[in-house]
Amino acid sequence: MFYILFILFSTSLSAQDLHFSQFSDSPLNLNPALAGVFNGDFRWVGNYRSQWSSVTIPYSTSAASLDLPIVKTASNNFIGIGGSAFIDKAGDSGFKTTQFNFAFSYDQTFSSSPLHRNDRKTTQTVSLGMMAGYGQVSIDPSGLIFDSQFDGRNLNNNLPGESLPLYQFFYPDISLGFLWSLTTKYIIDQFDLYLGGAWYHLNFPNRSFMGNNGAFLYPKYVVHAGSQFKLNDRIYFLPTAVYFLQGPSTELMGGTYIKYVINPSVLTKPSFYAGAWYRLQDAWTVGIKFYYDNIIVGYSYDINSSDLYVASNLRGANELSITFMNPKPSRKKPYRRLECPVFGS
DSSP: OHHHHHHHHHHHHHTOOOOOSSGGGSHHHHOGGGTTOSSSSEEEEEEEEEEOTTTSSOEEEEEEEEEEEESOOTTSOEEEEEEEEEEEEETTTTEEEEEEEEEEEEEEEEEEOOSSTTSOEEEEEEEEEEEEEEEEEEOOGGGOOOGGGBOSSSBOTTSOOOOOSOSEEEEEEEEEEEEEEEEEEOSSOEEEEEEEEEEEOTTOOBOOTTSSSOOBOOOEEEEEEEEEEESSSSEEEEEEEEEEEETTEEEEEEEEEEEEESOTTSTTOOEEEEEEEEETTTEEEEEEEEEETTEEEEEEEEEEOSTTHHHHTTEEEEEEEEEEEESOTTOSSOOOOOOOOOOOO
16 A cells, blocks of 8 residues: 555656746756856856745755856857756655756857947847756655554554665656847847747656656646846846646746846946746745845745645745856956846846
């Protein structure tokens, strides 16, 4: 009986992926085609999420990535590379997924130069990306209680529980991505628009603790879009949206940041962000970010609105993101600037 329940349980878990409410601030977990697509020499991103602490043992996710553009040409075509890793841990059994990935992208740029000083310059970029990874799934049964440990009157932890054929296993993982972006520049204004899609787990990784082919990881399909437009010298809007489809599960989330530039006359343009998003039939997310020079720090909180709110008391997830980009915008040494859109920053 335990084996049947465990197979169902592990299959259900394997059908789900990690996710972040600050999806634009975890680029390689959103789309492999985003590798190297930013203005700078390299980018480091860290994410942490803790969820359901008001209901059970918290589900926690930690992720980090490093990516950079290389082989830049005179026409601003380039290749992007990056590496990422994450640890996702859930439940009493310590059900843990650890994965390391390598991402590669090729980015083709199409620009139209202005004929006159007051004309706009439009840049379009098409990016194709691929990511290959290797993951490990494990459990710690010491946190579980089995019926065989009931001695007829009480729970006896000295009695043995049940065993599994495997307590950990490894799997390969392959994903693809596509990105189209548009950047339009006037003398001082800039408008960004992007649309992307990704296909994760296209090789159907097997994630079964039973040592058979009974728990394949569903492919995950992602569509995401965003924009940045300027209201005045201090205020910008950055709307974003994402849709995930993985097996029987779907997720649709959308909202916007409002960006306030604290001092427009300073080259670094220190900025404060505040925003809100809605995840359909699940939660509201409110978030803030602060940008200075080459560091962006963001915090968000999920307010649960699903049927689980009775147990969670509306409390959902805390999430933190940190992005470091080099070089600093204030650096005097010139570097080749890529015409890249702004991804939620």
